[in-house]
Amino acid sequence: MSESLRVLVADDHSMMRAGFRVILEAAGFEVVGEAATGAEAVTLTKALRPDVICMDVQMPDMDGLVATAQIVSDPDVSAGVLVVTTFDRDDYLFAALEAGASGFLLKNAGPEELINAVRVVAAGDALLAPEVTRRVIARFAGAQKPTPSSDTATPPSLTERERDVLTLLADARSNAEIAARLFIGEQTVKTHVSNVLQKLGARDRAHAIVLAYRRGLV
Template sequence: MRAGFRMILESAGDIVVAGEASTGAEAVAAASALRPDVVCMDVQMPDMDGIEATRRIIADPASSPAIVVVTTFDRDDYLFDALAAGATGFLLKNAGPEELVSAVRVAAAGDALLAPEVTRRVIARFAAATPVPSRENPSGGRDGGWHPPSRPSEGFSRDARAEGSTVRPELTDREAEVLRLVAQALSNAEIARRLYIGEATVKTHVSNVLQKLGARDRVAAVVYAHRRGLA
């Protein structure tokens, strides 16, 4: 599988595969030594699973790669535990070669991405604000697993008051338009093409939207858009 991924990514022309790892512990060591921009992480691996490896890589202040979890298992516990650990993307191994290449490019650009199969589940889980069963805590609850934001400090800032507030940030017409497209899971490049503006301009609009919403990341902004009927 790794050999196949390497061939696909290197054939893209603008991607260099810096290294490979066959276990979670090797992945942590390789990330520390090689300082990659993007890590494609499996979940089930010997000696340390990909969720823990992701958590340790993100915790290393000297290394700041974007981590895209690529797994065969379309399971909510893997999905939400990966996001909680700090992954910026979740892709299934049945994705086509062009999707893998696109995922790495999107992650390298600082954007988050989710496989289309799981995007709606993430939005629904955030919006419901209910506990998600995890591998450590199958019944859910606040003592284990991933939890959607239920307090102002989780996902949104206190000023945004994402839960149940009537406060609406003052977005410009263009920012609102960009937010709607972000909520449709479009990348910055796709938004730029749709609106006939530069990708750098899109990044500026997205940054302004996140700041005004008090949103930690694009996922939180997507949730806001769906809650407010903007998507």
């Protein structure tokens, strides 16, 4: 993917926005705007059409999770949302995924992790901070109890290969890593991922991981 990715930074701390700008522009990205509130993030997303929004959670007027939900639900917006927060909290992660965020990163991450996360989200993939992935998803899965009326009642019919791909998705593997592990091409991986998302009724990879654990598929 071209390095000329357009990024919007949403954070209520000006020093944090400035730091993000320096890191992202050094990587060749274009920071098209900055927002200090969730409401500003929604407005600027519509006006500036970024590829990725780096979204803080705790902001005045409208928090980043509500802003994320509004952005993702807008049919005219194609930007991916990377939630970047100081707080390693399960409720924030779950709320971010439910709102439609494609990534969740902690602010103690290094510059290269931020740069990689922006690339991953821009490519349409999902990324969760390594510190929270296994712990939070495991807790989420344990909290889900199948009921006759829930979507766990009728698990989707996945092929064996699709289940392999889904398992690696849940382990936060990229398409390239999945291809290497399964000895198949990346284009084939993309096809399997697309089929998995369709069968699960998932909007993206992060949502597919949540649904997979909810339905006991991984």
